[in-house]
Amino acid sequence: MPKKSSQAKDTAWAALRTVGLRKSIPSSQFWSKLHKKYPDYAARFWAVVQARGEGLPEDPFTAKNADVEFSYQVTSQYDSDRLYVFLDRFRGLFPSLEGGKVLDIGCDNGALTLAMALLYPNANFHGVDSNSSAIAVCIQKARELGVNNIGFTCSTVETSCDILGREQYDVVLTNNVMHVLWAGNSPTLDNFSLGSVAEHAFSYIETWQNSSLDPSSLSALASIRGLLSEGGVYVSLDRWPDFGKFSVWVQALEQSDFQLDVSNSNVLVFEGSDKEQERMPLTIARVPLRAPLTADEAFSVFTRDHFFREKAYLTFENPDSAETVFSGLNRHALLELNFVYKDGSGNMIVSLGTAGALSYLYATTSRGYRRLSLAPLSYIKDLYAEMTSSTVIPNPSVASCSARLEKEQMANYELDVRYLNEIGILEHDNPNKASTPVPALK
Numbered sequence: 001m002p003k004k005s006s007q008a009k010d011t012a013w014a015a016l017r018t019v020g021l022r023k024s025i026p027s028s029q030f031w032s033k034l035h036k037k038y039p040d041y042a043a044r045f046w047a048v049v050q051a052r053g054e055g056l057p058e059d060p061f062t063a064k065n066a067d068v069e070f071s072y073q074v075t076s077q078y079d080s081d082r083l084y085v086f087l088d089r090f091r092g093l094f095p096s097l098e099g100g101k102v103l104d105i106g107c108d109n110g111a112l113t114l115a116m117a118l119l120y121p122n123a124n125f126h127g128v129d130s131n132s133s134a135i136a137v138c139i140q141k142a143r144e145l146g147v148n149n150i151g152f153t154c155s156t157v158e159t160s161c162d163i164l165g166r167e168q169y170d171v172v173l174t175n176n177v178m179h180v181l182w183a184g185n186s187p188t189l190d191n192f193s194l195g196s197v198a199e200h201a202f203s204y205i206e207t208w209q210n211s212s213l214d215p216s217s218l219s220a221l222a223s224i225r226g227l228l229s230e231g232g233v234y235v236s237l238d239r240w241p242d243f244g245k246f247s248v249w250v251q252a253l254e255q256s257d258f259q260l261d262v263s264n265s266n267v268l269v270f271e272g273s274d275k276e277q278e279r280m281p282l283t284i285a286r287v288p289l290r291a292p293l294t295a296d297e298a299f300s301v302f303t304r305d306h307f308f309r310e311k312a313y314l315t316f317e318n319p320d321s322a323e324t325v326f327s328g329l330n331r332h333a334l335l336e337l338n339f340v341y342k343d344g345s346g347n348m349i350v351s352l353g354t355a356g357a358l359s360y361l362y363a364t365t366s367r368g369y370r371r372l373s374l375a376p377l378s379y380i381k382d383l384y385a386e387m388t389s390s391t392v393i394p395n396p397s398v399a400s401c402s403a404r405l406e407k408e409q410m411a412n413y414e415l416d417v418r419y420l421n422e423i424g425i426l427e428h429d430n431p432n433k434a435s436t437p438v439p440a441l442k
Contacts, residue, residue, distance in 0.1 A: 013084050016112075024080055027274050034074075041063070062131060065109055068109075071134075082237075083112050083115070085268050085270040086175060089268060093264060094171070097171070099122060100123040101124050103126050104125065104126070104173050105174045106176075107134070107138060114150065122149075125149060127151075130155065132154050135154040139152055157224065171233050172232065172233075175237050175238075177238065178220070178238045179240070208243075208298065218255060232286070234285040235282070235285075236285070238281065249281075250283075254292050258285035259286050260301070262293070264284040265283045266304055266378065267281050267302065267304055268280055269305055281301065290412065301377075313383075316374075317371050330355050332354045334405065334406050335384075335387075335415070336405070337351075337387075342398065342399040348363065348365045348366075357377055358376065358377060359377050360373065
């Protein structure tokens with residue numbers, strides 16, 4: 001959650017605050033206030049919380065949504081930071097949704113959906129939830145706020161297509177929903193099995209290979225696929241705590257015609273109700289499926305936040321170390337730029353590519369300079385941004401530059417080759433090989 005001094009400037013948090021969310025407080029203080037202000041509602045909700053703690057499949061949403069204000073108090077305590085982190089990331093993914101249509105499946109009391117509607121006044125939003133009490137809260141809250149670009153429907157995931165009249169959406173999102181559908185405590189249970197990983201699976205590749213998926217479990221994802229327009233985006237944040245479960249989730253997406261976007265998917269880190277740190281994979285998937293992911297690609301998404309909290313990405317600036325590590329990589333180059341300097345001092349080659357679960361950026365010159373950066377494969381867009389900014393093209397000291405690239409592979413990682421056209425490196429009629437003088441700075 002942003003610090004208090006910065007909240008007024010933070011549009012994501014400002015929207016959530018407008019709809020009625022506040023920061024969480026210590027649990028003992030929260031429950032004391034809740035019992036004092038809403039004794040009956042709090043007693044019922046507390047009984048459900050205790051039952052769930054004992055493993056009983058009690059539905060918390062009816063008790064939570066017995067009253068609008070009570071519902072938003074509970075959401076503030078348990079979900080405010082997760083919703084903030086998710087919404088902040090969503091804003092980065094979708095700076096504009098002009099005229100777009102967004103469906104929030106499992107919208108609960110509508111806090112997130114309403115905040116989005118406020119942030120994107122020129123887009124249209126619809127929230128669905130199978131709990132009628134939650135939908136009643138949504139409708140009342142939207143009326144209180146005067147939000148007009150939004151609607152709500154009581155529906156399960158599977159019946160949404162029929163109830164919404166075969167409407168198609170540009171973005172469909174589920175936030176902390178799919179694991180509930182597949183955990184055995186929901187009336188829309190798909191009997192999804194996470195499968196089991198054999199005891200001999202000592203590597204993530206073996207984990208990937210030994211994960212199993214029951215095809216009969218895919219009806220919810222098939223419904224979501226049916227609600228998306230061609231080229232639409234499915235955004236999911238959910239509790240897949242280990243790579244075994246995450247790998248099955250990715251395979252379920254692929255069997256439902258979704259392509260996981262490696263370069264934009266991530267693991268979000270946020271604070272729980274008692275300030276404990278929680279992690280959830282955020283998966284961005286597009287339709288249709290182009291090519292199934294490898295274990296390396298899926299693993300790079302799942303481990304991304306661990307990698308950066310430990311070291312940021314690794315950089316080798318000692319020439320000997322950089323070349324030794326680079327030589328040992330099983331490399332696949334996506335883009336290579338070869339610069340020739342005007343003063344005759346030689347060439348510099350900058351290469352961007354993949355190596356299993358890693359992406360790399362390597363710079364080397366004919367005069368002995370070496371620099372290697374390594375990061376998870378999911379971070380390749382960031383390395384590409386560094387590559388294109390650090391090479392400072394056009395450059396008055398450079399006489400010419402040639403490029404070699406794999407345009408299709410770059411497109412798979414959403415690496416925009418328009419940059420190369422803009423700086424005059426690529427020839428439109430021969431995009432795979434090009435050489436042209438670099439224009440001087442004006």
